[in-house]
Amino acid sequence: MSPTTPHITDPLLLSVLSAASLARQSALETLSLLSSSTPPSPLALSAQQKTLKSHLATLRAQNRKALLSTRATKAQTTLLRQEIDALHLSLQNLYYEQRHLRGEIEGCETYDHAFLKLPMVSVEEFLQSHEDYVGKGEHEVTVARIEDEMRERQRLEGVRVELERRKEGLAKEVAGKREELGRLDGEVEKWVAGEGNVRKVFEAREKKMEGVVG
Template sequence: MSPTTPHITDPLLLSVLSAASLARQSALETLSLLSSSSPPSPLALSAQQKTLKTHLASLRAQYRKALLSTRATKAQTTLLRQEIDALHLSLQNLYYEQRHLRGEIEGCETYDHAFLKLPMVSVEEFLESHEDYVGKGEHEVTVARIEDEMRERQRLEGVRVALERRKEGLVKEVAGKREELGKLDGEVEKWVSGEMAVGKVFEAREKKMMEGIVS
């Protein structure tokens, strides 16, 4: 395998490939030396073996270094993956919470509030008579309008109760007048028929009037 393999760019892996290539080349040279027609000299064979051992030692060192680096990278990747998973879970929770809050907001915005049906004065009319609320927020103005409507209705209820009581008094007064007129009609009929003298009719009327004054 060439140390310049295009899909490998990590320096440690490239150093492993380079050491492997050198060890392979040294091993091939050793085999070539051993398989030659004439036996190699002990000195040349020893030198070749030392070179092979050196490359193999370098390969083992580079491999161990790359292995430790790979383990560290794998551990770091695992931690980062767990962090990403936690962030993704948090993002999902935020998404669900956002959707819930949007539903609540939409429910509030479309809620059929009872105060919207109240025949209150318009905002413009209210602000004309309550200049201290000019420039205030919509919520504050709405609350003030509702409170003002409540006070006005309480005042009108008081007026209605007073008028009701006055009406009851007038009804009783009219009933008394009718009863008095009925009695007077009876006295007049007696006077017309001659059963009662005119003086007695007026005496009876004066007596009733005096009784009313005294009472």
């Protein structure tokens, strides 16, 4: 019957222990045979020696298998330990990355965004004129409000540019009218001056005629 050891469960190691036990038992029997008061017969001694050699050969073979298995187990254990260390390092990296991302998220949530200061229409007013966004998420509604505000400002900018263009056109037209009015004033002044000269000529002629008649 093979001996059992409560702390060892590996089949290969148990086979080594069993072979060692058999070899020990065979060695004790050989010593007992040699130390007997009655010398053993050569045939009995030869048979006992063969049995001992057989058990020793089995023990050496089982021990060699156990050593090779132990080396393979150590190599596998080393490989698994390296994998565990790599996984532990990856876990640490993921932990640091998670903490970093949480910090980034918190920073984004508490960031004083510029769009919050934009003079946009309220959410209620926007949803009243854009019913297709009712029930949408806050982010989607905010983006839509910003885009709507941009379009409205672009439209107002277009109106402003058009008014500026019309203003410049009217200014040029007024300047042209003023220039034309200035020319007309000059012509009128010339006409008035010419009329005075003509009147003087007629008055001089009338006086001359009166002198002739008198």
